[in-house]
Amino acid sequence: MLKSPTLFHTASPMRQLILDLLPDSPPTLDNFVPGGNAETLTAFTGWLAGTRAETSFCLWGEAGSGCSHLLLASGFTYVDAAIDRGLAKAAASGQLAVDHVDELNADGQIALFNHFNRLKMAGGMLLTAAPQPPAHLALREDLRTRLGSGLIYRLQPLSDAEKAEAxxxxxxxxxxxxxxxxxxxxxxxAPRDMRTLSMLVVALDQYTLEQKRPVTLPLLRELLNLEANA
Incomplete structure (x- = not known):
């Protein structure tokens, strides 16, 4: 995954140093922090392993809850409907993951309906994510019905206490x-999504070794470049 430019707004030497320190950290099942989502994660990994016969699995939850992380970690062919609203780049894969299905336009909804039917006939798997469960999405009725026929699980965002523990x-x-x-x-x-926080822990470890300084609040301010003199 590309290193996020949203953490730092200009290309000062300190900012560039931190961007260089941030590690590449592809989403995996191992680096997903479940928090209160242990039951959902168990169902998800079981479905990926083929223990359930349902064609589709829908994850839903608010931004930052981890839906995109799990879709990318699945290893399926990934398409973000917020970028490709018509699913023009969705390949005829046997394992398809479509993020932000609520963003699909009319062509994209037809395409996903056809993908669902194709995968069901071929014994394939369709993984989707949205901010709400299928029944509450503004999609074609036939597509809502298809997505609603599979497994549907909510991801709860981590609490601050769970993030601190992680x-x-x-x-x-x-x-x-x-x-x-x-x-x-x-x-x-810092940005509040767990993946970025995890990357910052790695960057902080590297930075303290390079600077030969312990972690202090001034060092954290320097790292995050929150002060004008950082």
């Missing part, structure tokens, strides 16, 4: 000393 565990794995104050600072000032 950050602390990741820091401990790296023998990186992060105080509760430092973790709270990250949660207040």
């Amino acid at each position: 950050i602390a565990a990741q820091a401990k794995e790296r023998a990186l000393k992060l105080s509760p104050e430092a973790i709270n600072y990250l949660l207040r000032h």
Whole structure:
């Protein structure tokens, strides 16, 4: 995945250094933090493994809950309907993942309907994600019915306490000393999605080694470039 330019707004030397430190971290099932979604994750991994016969699996939840992470981690052919609203780039794959299905235009809805029928006939698998369950989406009735016939699970966003616990565990794995104050600072000032927070833990570990300095709030401010003199 491309390193996010949204963390830093200009190309100062410090900002460029942090962008260079941020690791490539492709979404996987192993680096997904389940929080209160253990049951959903168990159902999802079981479906991926072929333990369920349903053609489709729909994940729904608010932005930042992890739907896109799991779709990318599935290994299926991935299409983002927010970018390709007509599904023009959706290949005739036996395992198709369509993100943001609520963004499909009329052509895209017809295309997904046809993909569903093709996959059902061929024993394939369709994975979708949306902010609401299929029954509440503004889609063609026949498509809503198809998506509603499969497995439907909600992903709950992580609470701040769950994010703090995950950050602390990741820091401990790296023998990186992060105080509760430092973790709270990250949660207040860094992007709040768990994947970016995890990447920042790695970058922070590398930065402290390079600078030969412990983690302090001033160092965190420097890392995130929140102060004008950073």
